Amino acid sequence: xxxxxxxxxxxxxxxxxxxxxxxxxxxxxxxxxxxxxxxxxxxxxxxxxxxxxxxxxxxxxxxxxxxxxxxxxxxxxxxxxxxxxxxxxxxxxxxxxxxxxxxx
Amino acid sequence: xxxxxxxxxxxxxxxxxxxxxxxxxxxxxxxxxxxxxxxxxxxxxxxxxxxxxxxxxxxxxxxxxxxxxxxxxxxxxxxxxxxxxxxxxxxxxxxxxxxxxxxxxxxxxxxxxxxxxxxxxxxxxxxxxxxxxxxxxxxxxxxxxxxxxxxxxxxxxxxxxxxxxxxxxxxxxxxxxxxxxxxxxxxxxxxxxxxxxxxxxxxxxxxxxxxxxxxxxxxxxxxxxxxxxxxx
Numbered sequence: 001x002x003x004x005x006x007x008x009x010x011x012x013x014x015x016x017x018x019x020x021x022x023x024x025x026x027x028x029x030x031x032x033x034x035x036x037x038x039x040x041x042x043x044x045x046x047x048x049x050x051x052x053x054x055x056x057x058x059x060x061x062x063x064x065x066x067x068x069x070x071x072x073x074x075x076x077x078x079x080x081x082x083x084x085x086x087x088x089x090x091x092x093x094x095x096x097x098x099x100x101x102x103x104x
Numbered sequence: 105x106x107x108x109x110x111x112x113x114x115x116x117x118x119x120x121x122x123x124x125x126x127x128x129x130x131x132x133x134x135x136x137x138x139x140x141x142x143x144x145x146x147x148x149x150x151x152x153x154x155x156x157x158x159x160x161x162x163x164x165x166x167x168x169x170x171x172x173x174x175x176x177x178x179x180x181x182x183x184x185x186x187x188x189x190x191x192x193x194x195x196x197x198x199x200x201x202x203x204x205x206x207x208x209x210x211x212x213x214x215x216x217x218x219x220x221x222x223x224x225x226x227x228x229x230x231x232x233x234x235x236x237x238x239x240x241x242x243x244x245x246x247x248x249x250x251x252x253x254x255x256x257x258x259x260x261x262x263x264x265x266x267x268x269x270x271x272x273x274x275x276x277x278x279x280x281x282x283x284x285x286x287x288x289x290x291x292x293x294x295x296x297x298x299x300x301x302x303x304x305x306x307x308x309x310x311x312x313x314x315x316x317x318x319x320x321x322x323x324x325x326x327x328x329x330x331x332x333x334x335x336x
Contacts, residue, residue, distance in 0.1 A: 006176060019207065040293055041186045044293050045297070047281075069271060073274065
């Protein structure tokens with residue numbers, strides 16, 4: 001599959017998740033229970049991207065010691081929880097990462 | 105000024121504060137796409153065709169890890185499953201629209217536009233042109249997203265690779281979760297999903313670790329919400 005075809009398919013599936021409920025639902029079809037569980041989708045899926053990118057090295061093995069990304073991520077998380085600021089979270093993480101790899 | 109225009113511009117105005125975090129997100133996407141070897145044209149095509157930050161970044165992440173098309177496609181689908189929720193919530197306000205407008209509105213149904221338009225719709229239930237609010241807000245996001253993608257493409261060709269900007273990917277998603285670190289069930293779901301993904305990265309075949317981890321996280325959420333009624 002060429003890159004562009006794959007992108008088009010991904011675009012289609014993105015569109016369909018946005019479109020399907022608007023097109024199909026007349027009245028409420030999802031009950032509160034399903035809705036409540038769906039509200040956990042970000043918490044379920046984002047860590048699957050976050051954790052490996054932080055804890056694994058380039059070869060895919062777990063690296064706990066001597067890993068500046070862990071410290072930087074913890075700092076970013078603290079800044080995020082305290083400030084609730086998205087840019088502040090990203091920047092504090094990047095900055096502390098750069099500082100750590102620069103001084104060590 | 106007709107009601108349509110009024111709603112349209114109110115949508116732009118209401119989404120504007122939410123555009124501040126979109127700017128670095130779009131730039132990071134453009135920079136990373138170029139870093140990972142995509143052409144500028146493919147990168148722009150992606151922002152126009154997919155038009156979804158999380159989907160596009162997870163696409164890059166898996167694409168660069170050598171995941172198969174099917175895995176990329178299903179992971180993008182999984183990231184997008186939250187849109188089912190948005191559509192469900194909005195459908196009662198949009199059920200009178202014809203098919204063409206439903207298609208247009210759906211294309212623009214991004215997180216930020218949903219957040220403000222859902223409010224607007226609830227307060228203006230009887231206005232038959234209220235959907236122009238979502239189109240205005242969505243178009244605002246769309247414009248910012250395309251412009252910042254292009255800025256990122258440009259910066260990506262001049263920023264040195266050893267700056268480690270790929271680290272911006274987990275940080276961006278971390279930033280989207282900051283409100284969830286305060287709630288117990290969310291924290292449990294986050295730790296379970298993250299741990300499975302980390303240790304399954306090598307062992308789960310086809311790079312399907314994202315879907316496996318997310319499914320496990322949702323099952324845990326399903327069980328925990330059953331027993332813990334009030335969210336902590």
